[in-house]
Amino acid sequence: xxxxxxxxxIFLIFAIGFIGQKSLGFDTKTLSKMALYLxxxxxxxxxxxxxxxxxxxxxxxxxxxxxxxxxxxxxYLLAWFKKYSRVETCGLILSASFxxxxxxxxxxxxxxxxxxxxxxxxxxxxxxxxLMATVGVYYAAKGSPENDGVRSAVKAVIKMPIMYSALLGLxxxxxxxxxxxxxxxxxxxxxxAAIPVIMIILGMQLAKxxxxxxxxxxxxxxxxxxxxxxxxxxxxxxxxxxxxxMIKQLMIVMAAMPAAANTTMYAVEFNTDPDFVSSATLVSTxxxxxxxxxxxxxxx
Numbered sequence: 001x002x003x004x005x006x007x008x009x010i011f012l013i014f015a016i017g018f019i020g021q022k023s024l025g026f027d028t029k030t031l032s033k034m035a036l037y038l039x040x041x042x043x044x045x046x047x048x049x050x051x052x053x054x055x056x057x058x059x060x061x062x063x064x065x066x067x068x069x070x071x072x073x074x075x076y077l078l079a080w081f082k083k084y085s086r087v088e089t090c091g092l093i094l095s096a097s098f099x100x101x102x103x104x105x106x107x108x109x110x111x112x113x114x115x116x117x118x119x120x121x122x123x124x125x126x127x128x129x130x131l132m133a134t135v136g137v138y139y140a141a142k143g144s145p146e147n148d149g150v151r152s153a154v155k156a157v158i159k160m161p162i163m164y165s166a167l168l169g170l171x172x173x174x175x176x177x178x179x180x181x182x183x184x185x186x187x188x189x190x191x192x193a194a195i196p197v198i199m200i201i202l203g204m205q206l207a208k209x210x211x212x213x214x215x216x217x218x219x220x221x222x223x224x225x226x227x228x229x230x231x232x233x234x235x236x237x238x239x240x241x242x243x244x245x246m247i248k249q250l251m252i253v254m255a256a257m258p259a260a261a262n263t264t265m266y267a268v269e270f271n272t273d274p275d276f277v278s279s280a281t282l283v284s285t286x287x288x289x290x291x292x293x294x295x296x297x298x299x300x
Contacts, residue, residue, distance in 0.1 A: 006111045006296070007289060010104065013196060014285075017203020028204045032265065035201055039194035040102070041165035046191045047122040048169030049179070057123045059241050063234075063251055064127040068135065070233050071097040071225065078221060090143030091273030092218065094266065095280035096225040098132050099257040101125050103198035104285070108257075108292075109250060110195075112300070117250050124254055126166050132262050133160045140263070143272030202261050206282050209264075214279040222259070222280040227291045231256040249299050256295050258284035 020026065075096055079089040099105065102125050109121035172179065179187075234255030238248040259281040267277035
C-alpha cells in the first residue's frame with residue numbers, strides 16, 4: 001500500500017484550513033459549532049438510516065467505552081506516580097484518552113477500508129462523541145475552578161444533536177419509514193460536505209495552537225499514550241471481540257488517531273490546562289505522519 005496516497009489527501013485538506021486561518025483569520029468556534037450542530041447530525045442520520053444496525057455496531061460501542069476507560073486508568077496511574085495536580089491530571093486525560101476519529105479518523109477509514117469501513121467508523125464516531133460529551137466534559141469541568149462536572153456533562157449530552165439524529169435514523173431504518181427523493185438528495189449533499197468541512201476546521205484549529213509554554217515532559221507522555229499505548233491496548237481488546245478482521249483493523253487504526261480536537265474546546269471553555277491540551281492535539285496530529293505508516297505496515 002502507498003501510505004502517502006492515504007495520508008497526503010488528509011493533510012492537504014488540513015493545510016487548506018491551516019493556511020486559511022493564518023492568512024485570513026476565521027471564527028473557528030462558530031465554524032466548529034456549525035459543523036457539530038448542522039453537518040455532523042445529517043451525516044450520522046444518513047449512516048444509521050441507510051445501514052442496518054447489527055451486532056458489529058454493539059461491539060464497536062463496547063470497544064470504544066473499554067478503550068476510553070483503560071486509557072483514563074493508565075493516566076491516573078501515571079499521574080499518581082508523577083504526583084500531578086488535579087488540573088494536570090485532568091488535562092492529561094483530555095489529551096490522551098479521546099481519539100480524533102471525526103475529522104481525521106472517518107476520512108482515513110474511507111481511504112483505507114472503503115465505504116464499509118467508513119460506515120463503521122461513523123458509528124465509532126458517534127460513540128466517541130457521546131463519551132466526550134459526558135466523560136470528557138466531566139474531566140474538563142473537574143479540572144476547572146468551578147468543579148461542576150456532572151451537571152455540565154448532563155447539559156452537554158442533552159444539547160448534543162448527533163445522538164438524536166442517530167436515534168432518528170435508527171428508528172426510520174427499523175420501521176422502514178420512507179424518505180422522499182428530494183429530502184434524501186438534500187441529506188446526501190449535506191452529509192457529503194460534512195467530512196471535508198470538519199477537516200478544514202481542524203486545520204484552522206491547529207493554526208491557533210502555540211507550543212511555547214507547554215511542559216515538554218508531560219507532552220511526551222500524552223503523545224506516547226495516544227499514539228503508542230492506545231493502539232496496543234486496542235489490539236488486546238480486539239482479541240476478545242467476535243468481529244471480522246477488517247473491523248479489528250479499523251478499531252486499532254482509530255485508537256492510533258491523535259488527540260481529539262473537541263477536547264481542546266472543552267479545555268478552553270473550562271480553563272483546564274488549555275495550552276497543554278492544545279499542544280498535545282497539534283503534536284500528536286503531526287506525528288501521525290510517522291506513526292500511522294508504521295501501524296499500517298504492521299496490521300494491514
